[in-house]
Amino acid sequence: MLFWDPTFLILVPAILLSLWAQITVKSTFDKFSRKRSSLGENGAQFARRLLDSLGLFDVKVERVTGFLSDHYDPQNKVLRLSDATYNSFSVAALGVVAHEVGHAVQDQKSYKPLVLRNLSVPFANFGGNLSWIIFIIGLIFSTPTLLYAGIILFSFVVLFSLITLPVEFDASNRAIKVLPMVGMSSEEVVMVKKVLTAAAMTYVAAAFMSIMQLVRMLFLAQNRD
Structure with missing residues (x-):
């Protein structure tokens, strides 16, 4: 009954939004992955230059497996770049790198939402x-x-x-602001903005899905009889 009941209809809008977000981010990334950046640097090289220009000399750059599994590890001060960005010279890859560097800057500046998110990780994992x-x-x-x-x-x-x-929106905003300062053309910055906007929608979809799951739980609890 729990797994095949009408309350699943509550999740349908969130499921559709999630599917749309995943398709959009993949298609947008693929599109601008075919655009080689005029900066002439791959993701790893650009990450190092960008980090150094911001005074983040202690942050390491490493490679990690997976598609768009890029992330910044605040505990170990490591920027991990996926196979799709580490050796790529594309506009899309450099945009993702700049976004992750944005997280490193947040960490350096003790950006309050990031601090709060880091503190909430154990509770979220436990609850999940x-x-x-x-x-x-x-x-x-x-x-x-x-x-x-x-x-x-x-x-x-x-x-x-x-x-x-x-946290994610701010990292993207930081990326968009810093890219022209390190030599990226306005045309390429527009492309990056499209990639990061598409990526942001995956977080919006995830938040919407969690809210709808909570609504479903409340509905089931109130109608358990």
Whole structure:
């Protein structure tokens, strides 16, 4: 009943938005991956130059497997670039690099939303791992305490996804502002903006999905009888 019930309809808009966001970010990245940047640097070289120009000499640049698995690790001060960006000379790749460097700058400046997101990671992981288990047990045994315990735990996931939004938007804004300063043409900056806007929509979709999941849990809890 839980896995095949009408409440799944609540998730349909979020599922459609997620699919659209994933398709859009892939197609946009693929499009501008075919545009070679006039800067003449690959992702790794550009990351090092950009970091050094911002005084972030202690941040290392490493390669990581996966497609667009690029990320900044604040604990180890490492900028990890995926196979799609590390050796790429494309406008899209350099845009992604600049975005991740934006996170490194946030870390350097102790950007409050980033600090808050980092602090919320353990709670989000804990809530994500246990919330549905506890909630389903509560449904099976009609135990309100477990139902609402699951909902509270999942609320940490929702909160994390919402905190992530300003962090990602700010990193992109920092990237767009710094790119002209390091020699990227205005035409290429426009391309980067399209790539980063498409990427941002995946975070919006994830936040919307978590909210709709929470709404579904509340609906199931209130109509358990």
